[in-house]
Amino acid sequence: MISSRIFKVLFILILSLGPCFSERKLLAFHGIMQPAFGARQAGMGGAFAAVGGSVMDLESNPSHLARVKRTKWELGSGIHFPSIEYNDEYIDSNPNRSYQNSMVEHPKAVLPYIGIIQPVTDNISIGFALYAQGVGGGQFKNIKRNTPDGKTLNETFGTNIPIIGESTKAVEDLNFRFMTVKSTFGAGYQKGNLAIGAGIDLVYGFMELKRTYQDETRSLTIPGGIRYQSDSAYTLGGKIGTSYDLTENIRIAYSYTTRNVLPMDGTMKVDGYAPERSFGTRVSRYMIWPDKHIVGISYRTDRFIIDFDIKYIPWSESFNSSKFRTEDVWVRTPIGFETNSFQFNLNWKNQTIFAIGAEYKWNDRYMTRMGYSYGNNVIPASGVSPMLGASIEHHVSLGGSVSWNDSTFHIACEYGFPKKTYGGKTSDWTLSHAVYSRTEVHPFQFSYNKQMSVFSIYLGMEQNI
Numbered sequence: 001m002i003s004s005r006i007f008k009v010l011f012i013l014i015l016s017l018g019p020c021f022s023e024r025k026l027l028a029f030h031g032i033m034q035p036a037f038g039a040r041q042a043g044m045g046g047a048f049a050a051v052g053g054s055v056m057d058l059e060s061n062p063s064h065l066a067r068v069k070r071t072k073w074e075l076g077s078g079i080h081f082p083s084i085e086y087n088d089e090y091i092d093s094n095p096n097r098s099y100q101n102s103m104v105e106h107p108k109a110v111l112p113y114i115g116i117i118q119p120v121t122d123n124i125s126i127g128f129a130l131y132a133q134g135v136g137g138g139q140f141k142n143i144k145r146n147t148p149d150g151k152t153l154n155e156t157f158g159t160n161i162p163i164i165g166e167s168t169k170a171v172e173d174l175n176f177r178f179m180t181v182k183s184t185f186g187a188g189y190q191k192g193n194l195a196i197g198a199g200i201d202l203v204y205g206f207m208e209l210k211r212t213y214q215d216e217t218r219s220l221t222i223p224g225g226i227r228y229q230s231d232s233a234y235t236l237g238g239k240i241g242t243s244y245d246l247t248e249n250i251r252i253a254y255s256y257t258t259r260n261v262l263p264m265d266g267t268m269k270v271d272g273y274a275p276e277r278s279f280g281t282r283v284s285r286y287m288i289w290p291d292k293h294i295v296g297i298s299y300r301t302d303r304f305i306i307d308f309d310i311k312y313i314p315w316s317e318s319f320n321s322s323k324f325r326t327e328d329v330w331v332r333t334p335i336g337f338e339t340n341s342f343q344f345n346l347n348w349k350n351q352t353i354f355a356i357g358a359e360y361k362w363n364d365r366y367m368t369r370m371g372y373s374y375g376n377n378v379i380p381a382s383g384v385s386p387m388l389g390a391s392i393e394h395h396v397s398l399g400g401s402v403s404w405n406d407s408t409f410h411i412a413c414e415y416g417f418p419k420k421t422y423g424g425k426t427s428d429w430t431l432s433h434a435v436y437s438r439t440e441v442h443p444f445q446f447s448y449n450k451q452m453s454v455f456s457i458y459l460g461m462e463q464n465i
Contacts, residue, residue: 032136035395039076039410039460043399044357045371047307049296050253055115058129058184061241061255062197065125065188068117076460077112088448099144126187137177145172148224150436170213176387178207193245201237205262223272224332230266251298259291270330281328288318303361311353315378319348334435347383369399381424392416410460420451
């Protein structure tokens with residue numbers, strides 16, 4: 001048996017690795033959610049709604065807590081290795097204004113989890129879990145650009161700059177990231193073949209956005225860049241779940257998780273000449289994390305489990321647009337005037353995810369798993385941007401477990417197949433690079449696309465006490 005002290009040491013180790021792996025996040029999952037929460041679940045392709053027996057049932061369906069009859073610790077992490085390729089091109093009749101970019105990034109991210117389930121009576125169990133719910137963003141540097149208004153550096157700064165003054169060339173740096181973390185306290189109750197459960201979520205979130213321009217030598221910062229940092233955001237949410245054993249071998253389940261409205265007020269600095277802008281201005285905004293429905297059915301024997309899930313996430317109700325309102329009129333629009341209100345039009349679509357997974361128990365020591373999941377692409381051409389990861393459609397996974405005494409080690413590998421998305425001519429990203437003034441608008445001269453894939457390793461350890 002592994003002591004709880006070792007469990008704590010392992011979790012601290014996972015957390016200590018997080019900053020090393022998470023400096024540059026740009027993740028590609030089903031939308032921006034992981035395909036699975038927990039190493040056992042990952043091995044089955046995220047198909048776990050009607051299985052149960054894991055601390056991470058607190059993320060998906062707390063009714064399964066009632067079926068756990070011994071105190072159980074569990075901890076682990078998903079370690080993600082996305083590969084991102086971004087390409088764009090601006091073609092102008094003046095070759096000095098044309099440019100082309102092709103970039104490949106390989107960021108990494110660690111998303112840990114930890115939790116415990118404690119039976120209270122023969123029919124009631126309670127539990128607590130802390131886990132990363134979702135993450136997204138991107139970082140690109142040295143993107144070739146023209147100046148935001150298409151003017152020369154001399155015209156932009158109103159002075160004669162030696163050597164580079166007549167150039168309209170610039171470089172753009174983009175850094176966008178956000179994360180939501182949940183802690184869930186839940187309880188499950190079982191009566192005969194029926195189990196019901198509920199959980200209360202405390203949700204934490206943060207967001208950071210930096211988009212800046214400099215000349216090619218990086219000696220001058222060009223006005224118009226923005227640097228936004230949200231305050232720490234907290235909100236409450238919840239979930240309910242139920243599961244029912246139709247026979248000794250067949251179980252059905254349903255769960256619902258509420259949406260979360262995160263107040264993302266913060267501070268924004270806008271690059272410019274005025275000294276007061278160096279102190280920044282307050283921003284008022286919020287972000288909605290979507291609700292989620294899951295239904296599942298499983299068939300099991302003493303050695304074999306197969307589960308099929310359908311998940312529905314109404315992204316269109318949460319990620320249609322992202323609005324910012326500042327106290328001061330400082331933010332430059334593509335057509336030149338300044339405003340205190342702007343928004344990113346995301347236009348995400350609703351998503352239905354199908355997942356199927358199987359688990360086979362060879363003996364009391366070894367288990368193997370495999371799974372597959374498909375989720376439709378939620379990002380239309382009008383919402384494609386380097387700032388958010390692509391929505392990968394197809395995921396496959398393999399996994400296994402080794403058990404000894406009352407402890408089990410889980411491992412799973414998951415691969416999200418490459419998905420390429422093309423940006424539209426009316427997207428915000430196109431307009432921000434093809435509009436230089438009210439009279440100079442060239443959306444058909446700018447084109448871009450992004451391709452992403454991801455390889456993930458999930459590690460987990462659990463112990464019955």
